[in-house]
Amino acid sequence: MSECTCHKDYKLDTLVPQIGVITDITDETPDVKTFKVQALGGGKLFEHMPGQCAMLCVPGISEAMFSITSSPTNKEYQEFSIKKCGSLTNYLHEMNVGDQIAVRGPYGNHFPVEDELLSKDLLFIAGGIGLAPLRSVINYVLDNREKYGKVDILYGSRSKQDLVKLQEIETVWKNAKDVDVHLTIDNPQDDWDGHVGFVPSYLEELAFSNDRTVLVCGPPVMIKFVLQSLKKMGFSDDKIYTTFELRMKCGIGKCGRCNIGSKYVCKDGPVFRNDEIEELPNEY
């Protein structure tokens, strides 16, 4: 896996954040908003790679790790798609454009976009808010289209309203060269004429050839069943990548809580290849 590149040129202690400004907020779904964040004087807070994360902090409320959903090919800002599910995310959802937050990062390794994924036919499989880290890779691939093979994106959510970044999917991804998008929702609804059903069963229906390189992210239960389906379809573990999420505090493998066996998710992950995951003790 690629090495973590955190804080190569950082002057202060890695635990001391920079100030970020929320410059745009998009309502994605009833419980997901995308926050555009820039440095105080404009521009990006730092350079990152697809799959890396950052610690967002509202002083006095809390701090937590979020995946960076924008692609590094975007030179202006970083984006975070955040689902309301705890005290910090609830607070973030009440914030306004112009408000400041404390940001540190980027943390962790990244999807191997410049080595293992090069010239491969790619299959992205996402569920719900799990699209957030994969979107960074998808847009990176689309902005460097000639370096990768065919792209399929399989994305599912509870309902049409719960599909994150639907507008971008419809207007950008569906029109991109050699990209097929397959959307699905859990239950039928009036304004939906697309596929209905869970992601793993739709994956088997679509019968992708098993020489694809697969990137998966979604709720743990979806990942579990997707991996079972991929195995059944004959995909090999060393071509399947996913990203983990565990409780983190430091982001640099020192505070001691996000380990699975000897691996720290914040530092050795969050991106793991399935053959590496198979080596880990079952505690995730």
Add this chain to the structure above:
Amino acid sequence: MKKINLNKLKELFAYISEKSSLFLPIESANSINFGMYDEKAKVRLDVLKTSKSPKDLFFPQSETLYSCQSAKGKISIEPQALQNDEFVVFGMKNCDFAALEILDKVFLSEPVDTFYKARRDNATIVTLACARPSESCFCKAYGIDCAQGAGDVSAWIIGEYFYWCANTQKGVALLEKTAHLFEDADEADVESAKAQIRDIVAKMPLMSLDLKNWGKGKTAEKFDSPLWDELYKPCLACGTCTFVCPTCQCYDIKDYKAGEKVVRYRCWDSCMYSDFTMMAHGNNRTSQMQRFRQRFMHKLVYFPDNNDGVFSCTGCGRCVDKCPASLNIVKVIKAFDKEA
């Protein structure tokens, strides 16, 4: 090798503490811990183990990282200044010094923890050989020789005299500054004292603890063992073991409001606590068995995996002495030995 009569140590402490802060074992409120010297301090160099390890001189139980002013959606950040004053730690035991070298592997590896590094850089450490290792000591199992010196200066108390010799440039500087208080000593005195200490070590029951079944690459073999389900049962999840342990380094980052300011600080945390890994959307260690297993797997397998086989334990035995449920790493190692 230099020596000074024990009744002149007070003079030495006064002299050192004039130039820089001096930390050494001090008795206070019926407990002996490393504390800052002043002339009223009840110095207890005779004590084998301080209640807490001296790790908090380098990795304090609680320390501010930065403070924020936050108003109307705007924030400003004031990083905490690093501790750049020189200080002397006097009377650290070899197990605790070895523990500091283990903490170095965590905090001085990239990205470096600058708060920890500042303290390490500014400390001169005088280790003191253990005159009487106790039944709960097992440093030898980790290859630590409690008769031999370590750190910047090695020291021994033999009869009426305190002996010391420098190991590093910092040590040489300390010895030069205080040379007027010392007289030349015979190496042979120290060699015979070392031999006596090693004789005691040889008689202590836990010193022969065998770690051959542990170390890197043992996760698959140990993780799913049914022994964990038995061993963890008396554990009260009090976290005492992690707080007294010289190598436990898990920390939390939190904040509190102080008037207009928000102060973000880090403090020791414990993998034994139920909320340690709890997130808004779940928890990957929900049972005390899992948390108990994490602590010992980390010390005996995961840490060696990531650090060329070095265990994250130095056999200081504080967990053996302090656990209210009589659980400890020795019990875990022996239980697995029986099984093997």
